[in-house]
Amino acid sequence: MRHLDLVVIAVYLVAVAWLGLRLSGRQGSAEEYFTGEGRMPWWTVCFSVVATETSVLTVISIPGGAYGGQAFGNVELALGYVIGRVAVAAWLVPLYRRGGFVSAYAYLGDRFGHRLQGLASVTFVGTRLLAEGVRLFASAIPIKLLLDELGVGADYRTIIVAITAVTVVYTFLGGIKAVIWTDAVQMLLYLGGALLAIAVLSGHVGARGFGAALHSGHLRVFDPDFTPAHILTSSFALPTAILGGAVFAMASHGSDQLIVQRVLATRDLRAGQKALIGSGIFITVQFAAFSLVGALLWAYHGGRSVTGLGLRGSDDLYPDFILHGLPVGVSGLLVAGILGAAMGSLSSALNSMSHSTVSDLVRGLLRRTPSEAAMLRLARGTTLVWAVLMAVFACAFSTGTGNVYLTGLTIAGYTYGALLGAFLLGRLVQRADEKDSLVAFVVTVAVMTYLVRGVRIDTVVAGATVSAGIAAQWLVPAGVVLTLAVGGALSLLHRPPADDDAAAVPDPPQEAAPQGARSV
Numbered sequence: 001m002r003h004l005d006l007v008v009i010a011v012y013l014v015a016v017a018w019l020g021l022r023l024s025g026r027q028g029s030a031e032e033y034f035t036g037e038g039r040m041p042w043w044t045v046c047f048s049v050v051a052t053e054t055s056v057l058t059v060i061s062i063p064g065g066a067y068g069g070q071a072f073g074n075v076e077l078a079l080g081y082v083i084g085r086v087a088v089a090a091w092l093v094p095l096y097r098r099g100g101f102v103s104a105y106a107y108l109g110d111r112f113g114h115r116l117q118g119l120a121s122v123t124f125v126g127t128r129l130l131a132e133g134v135r136l137f138a139s140a141i142p143i144k145l146l147l148d149e150l151g152v153g154a155d156y157r158t159i160i161v162a163i164t165a166v167t168v169v170y171t172f173l174g175g176i177k178a179v180i181w182t183d184a185v186q187m188l189l190y191l192g193g194a195l196l197a198i199a200v201l202s203g204h205v206g207a208r209g210f211g212a213a214l215h216s217g218h219l220r221v222f223d224p225d226f227t228p229a230h231i232l233t234s235s236f237a238l239p240t241a242i243l244g245g246a247v248f249a250m251a252s253h254g255s256d257q258l259i260v261q262r263v264l265a266t267r268d269l270r271a272g273q274k275a276l277i278g279s280g281i282f283i284t285v286q287f288a289a290f291s292l293v294g295a296l297l298w299a300y301h302g303g304r305s306v307t308g309l310g311l312r313g314s315d316d317l318y319p320d321f322i323l324h325g326l327p328v329g330v331s332g333l334l335v336a337g338i339l340g341a342a343m344g345s346l347s348s349a350l351n352s353m354s355h356s357t358v359s360d361l362v363r364g365l366l367r368r369t370p371s372e373a374a375m376l377r378l379a380r381g382t383t384l385v386w387a388v389l390m391a392v393f394a395c396a397f398s399t400g401t402g403n404v405y406l407t408g409l410t411i412a413g414y415t416y417g418a419l420l421g422a423f424l425l426g427r428l429v430q431r432a433d434e435k436d437s438l439v440a441f442v443v444t445v446a447v448m449t450y451l452v453r454g455v456r457i458d459t460v461v462a463g464a465t466v467s468a469g470i471a472a473q474w475l476v477p478a479g480v481v482l483t484l485a486v487g488g489a490l491s492l493l494h495r496p497p498a499d500d501d502a503a504a505v506p507d508p509p510q511e512a513a514p515q516g517a518r519s520v
Contacts, residue, residue, distance in 0.1 A: 005332030020170030064314030066294025073236030080245025121360035133393035186340030209299030244473025417479010440487035
């Protein structure tokens, strides 16, 4: 048993929980619990956004994909994500700031009414429970393999409960401040691990290995295949990555409470914009680093197939190198980095789900505003409830099939188009009312469900014809267009609102100062 590695992992788990609580301080109100009173430094929020959207699957799958045929395709995809974040920073972040909102869906409540706000919130927490629950189980898979190698026999349920328990300690007590600070530390840890792996691998393969990777196409960034079927089904086709990826990022970072909550925790508009755009730059660097790990692993193994290396799949490549290609102790540090990726995405999901539940659902049902102490207890209580539900849900997948797992990973395709479309409907179609928006939202989710589950396109992959689904990056633009079309058409069937100016949040020349203008 590699005792030093286990000691490093145990120390990390204790240290990250202590650090989160230490840096967060005491929480005196629900507003501070969910928004940090709008005082978080932009760079910590930037790192938190990166950690929030990075799971264990990102850390191990990008190197595995680069080892195979994806090369640096994830970097190409990240360029589209940067464009989408710039659009959100220029357009939607000022909207949230000027309206004094602390929830992404509060705008929908102001523009259309509380029913759409509640529907958007229910959609968010429901799909987030599905996506994060499956992601939590998926995170336990490589961690179990790593622990088995280290001599620790732990089943999936034990790992899920352990990750959730450590994460919920600082999330429950420290709120968004603890989440953001620990996210920043965890991002630096797993990204630093990738840079360390690059240094070690570079020493092994040398310039000849880099040359071989370049000659074989493993360092290629842009996909040269422009056939229609490939564009529609591959996330790495150039139009899909740049155009579809930009719209996808507008939805994921402009209409998803998971990200918007972090941006609104910054001190002012400019800080929020820097955090969001900066996260796109760091994501690009991160994707490049993990892709380079995969390319160098290909050179390190002499281009042998995954099965030829005795591995079950490409996702085992990076964990296998961590355990067998690095010194004892360093391996434990990188395993801790993988744990950090799992905990970062989980803590962010728990806090944002609790925030949306309290701000968008519970407050609308209360006749009187509770005291600050009562709201803080409610905030922590909902965090604990969601943690338990997510762990239970993830454990239920311990005997699940791969198909369910893949469905969970592509859950964004069902709802992102309707969410972003609802925001655009409110801004672009002044005639639209609450009924129009509700019908458009429901119709879009139903149609997207059919597209995700029922539509397949024949495409050629490695010389063989396979049936593939529509790339997730095209589902969001399709959903947005459908929401605008249905909502716009319905708005023509009734009289316009008596006061169009009241239908949208005004754009005053300067930002509303207090973050608490609309209380949690």
